[in-house]
Amino acid sequence: MNQEEMSTKFYNVGLSYKKADAKVRGAFSITKENQKLLLEEAKSKGIEGVFVLSTCNRTEITGFAKHPFELITLLVQYSNGTVEDFINVSNVYKNKDAVKHLFYIATGLESQILGDYEIVGQLKEAFRLAKEVGTTNAYIERLMNLVLQASKDVKNNTKLSSGTTSVSYAAIQYLLENVEGYDKKNILIYGLGDIGKNTCKNVLEYTSNKMISLVNRTKETAISFKDSHPEVTVVDYQDLTSKIEESDILIVSTGAVVPTVTKSDVANNKKLLILDLSMPENVDASVQEIEGVTLINVDELSRITDKTLETRKNEIPEAEKIINKYKQEFNEWISLRKFVPAVNALKETLQVIQNEEIDFQSKKIKDFNVEQAEVISSRLIQKITTQFVKHLKDEDTSVDQSINVISKMFNIKEMVLNENN
Structure with missing residues (x-):
């Protein structure tokens, strides 16, 4: 992750039918034209991973920010609402909660009419516009890919969207x-x-x-x-x-x-x-x-x-199981993004030690076989880094804590992590 991401957190800010009535939601509705202008301004300010969702049930901005007010300011600026009104009806989700919120939206669990699948098309269009403007990044692209997969899985393998209810x-x-x-x-x-x-x-x-x-x-x-x-x-x-x-x-x-x-x-x-x-x-x-x-x-x-909605309510636990599966896959991807740079940094540090030690021994020992020493020590480095990776992948491992310990042991500054996500 780049330094800018490391200094920010992942937010979803907005309002929905849960707290805001139709009149208030209408004030915060953002036109397609203004959505594009909002994204362009976010891009000019270096705000990454941003997309805007504005439907009859909700208006939300998702993205990385140092403080949620950066996103709230954009939302208010490009709608007809005020900060005061927003605060009274708003939701602010951060990091893991923001991720969960997106999964729930895409699968219809957050829809005003439970299981309403029209939100998926709206979500795809919102993300398409963000990609067009250039405000997406690897994090949000991977997340949205899994969110849409989960949505499709829930639709095909549960009755959450069965019948016609929208x-x-x-x-x-x-x-x-x-x-x-x-x-x-x-x-x-x-x-x-x-x-x-x-x-x-x-x-x-x-x-x-x-x-x-x-x-x-x-x-x-x-x-x-x-x-x-x-x-x-x-x-x-x-x-x-x-x-x-x-x-x-x-x-x-x-x-x-x-x-x-x-x-x-x-x-x-x-x-x-x-x-x-x-x-x-x-x-x-x-x-x-x-x-x-x-x-x-x-x-x-x-x-x-009606009876359709009652049937759908019974499907919520199964839908949540599917969501949890995709959330776990996303979390594993995040962990991989975290520890791959750390493993590479450890490997490079060990290779520096390897080269220094071989150089030292070749001067000290007569007829020292440099080639054999390189083969043996390289295999040891590979085994050490492989074992480190296995340790980090273990579900009982605290990735951040383990990497911090290794970074202190070997004085590897490059292992500083983004703990926001």
Whole structure:
């Protein structure tokens, strides 16, 4: 590990649905553009291993820092939140706890809807952007590789993500349980990101409704979706307000940073159910002042539970076993990174002693066989270093303590370790 890493610790700082409601999370949501700017600034400041995750359930920054406030400052700077608000709802994980947190996120154990697998795609995209900007390092790349392997293992070998349970599914479940005659309602879906598309697919799969309209700022996206789902109708973006007036149900899932649906877009004296799946919220809360309008956000939808979630809860212990296996593999890799430089330093020190002693004996002893002495002493050095490696790999060994003892015995300054991780 380089000297910069040795003076820092591995942190994950952020906030989630556990402490922050949808309004607060919306304030700390970071746009894609700002995520890139944040990463570029982190890079310019020499902050390594950084990536940003901003979803409807959480906003987090992960990376190496001398103090977590370095990362907190970046998070606040590139969102619309304040330090004071962040402190009230924040989580700060360090070193091993930060590693564990990432495993739990990727496997769905930290999702607002237990086992929600949509987070994996979001995590991959966050890491892809970090690699593109150049803020990753060997540590975070190895960690993310194992985190994603664990996620895949949990999905394939447990029932934690069985059934269909996500925010997009919670939306359709809400309709099925709370809207009478949902098959004959005019449904307008506004926004065709991943959640919007999945929600539309769920409406088509779980209902026989043939009155589904789509509005997207980029019309080509909606037309492309219609190619594989001809049952839906595509509406021009400029006709959004008039289409809302005709609708019974409005499902909003856009990526805007401010509300795009306000009181002026909603007709008076007409019943309208609005499901806002966006983060930050894209429907102004004032629409609830209009008689007949019901507004439901992601937090309310995520409280919905069913038998699928009960099944998933029973899978948590098995998922944790899988996580522990990959965490152990990561810890072994960290140990290897620690003691390989130490072993090499010991070997180089022994070789210096070897050369000095052979040189001394060759001058002192007549007909001294230098070649044989080099062969024998080299084999001894190899056996000593091999035994040292075996000792360090033993699960009962304190790697740091053992290396410190050897470094003091042989006065090897290069063996100074990074104990942060």
